[in-house]
Amino acid sequence: QLQLQESGPGLVKPSETLSLTCTVSSGSISSRNYYWGWIRQPPGKGLEWIGSMYYTGSAYYNPSLKSRVTISVDTSKNQFSLKLTSVTATDTAVYYCARHFSNYWNFDFWGQGTLVTVSS
Amino acid sequence: DIQMTQSPSSLSASVGDRVTITCRASQSVKSYLNWYQQKPGQAPKLLIYAASSLQSGVPSRFSGSGSGTDFTLTINSLQPEDFATYYCQQSYSTLLFTFGPGTKVDIK
Numbered sequence: 001q002l003q004l005q006e007s008g009p010g011l012v013k014p015s016e017t018l019s020l021t022c023t024v025s026s027g028s029i030s031s032r033n034y035y036w037g038w039i040r041q042p043p044g045k046g047l048e049w050i051g052s053m054y055y056t057g058s059a060y061y062n063p064s065l066k067s068r069v070t071i072s073v074d075t076s077k078n079q080f081s082l083k084l085t086s087v088t089a090t091d092t093a094v095y096y097c098a099r100h101f102s103n104y105w106n107f108d109f110w111g112q113g114t115l116v117t118v119s120s
Numbered sequence: 121d122i123q124m125t126q127s128p129s130s131l132s133a134s135v136g137d138r139v140t141i142t143c144r145a146s147q148s149v150k151s152y153l154n155w156y157q158q159k160p161g162q163a164p165k166l167l168i169y170a171a172s173s174l175q176s177g178v179p180s181r182f183s184g185s186g187s188g189t190d191f192t193l194t195i196n197s198l199q200p201e202d203f204a205t206y207y208c209q210q211s212y213s214t215l216l217f218t219f220g221p222g223t224k225v226d227i228k
């Protein structure tokens with residue numbers, strides 16, 4: 001069964017860069033038809049798609065975050081990463097990584113999520 | 121941007137009830153509509169994709185219908201483990217994938 005696991009700092013200072021990594025196990029990040037995405041959920045609120053990337057480097061980003069977001073894929077480590085620059089308190093959220101199936105663009109496997117708090 | 125709305129925002133139901141949740145898109149998304157279940161402290165779980173296809177391993181009491189702008193998720197014979205928040209997600213626009221605001225189903 002495919003598994004995804006987020007890792008990274010749980011506390012980031014305002015104006016700094018949030019960096020998270022998602023490790024994929026029991027499956028290949030180079031699989032055809034699957035993108036790898038990030039979704040976030042502020043405490044007590046709904047879900048917001050951040051962006052998704054194919055292992056070749058093709059990517060889609062949420063326009064509202066695009067200027068601050070970079071998603072990258074490391075096929076040798078079976079990992080993909082998220083960088084979000086110039087964070088503010090409004091970026092405080094649980095960040096999920098997920099597999100994004102390009103046939104129907106649904107998120108069919110998710111990591112457990114990691115809470116990132118932006119605070120000085 | 122395609123905006124998603126859900127109704128109701130919350131509902132109370134009893135075990136054994138039939139529950140229907142509605143999702144509406146601001147423009148046609150054809151059948152590119154997915155449903156997720158999220159329990160407190162857990163990641164969302166895919167239930168239905170392409171409006172009406174049941175994800176592998178999901179109980180058959182869950183079903184989805186609709187196309188264009190109006191969609192429904194139905195839970196037949198609600199079980200204790202079904203109390204959760206349900207989100208729809210449009211996957212028609214690859215420029216911006218958007219989720220509905222969620223519908224919380226709790227115990228009456």
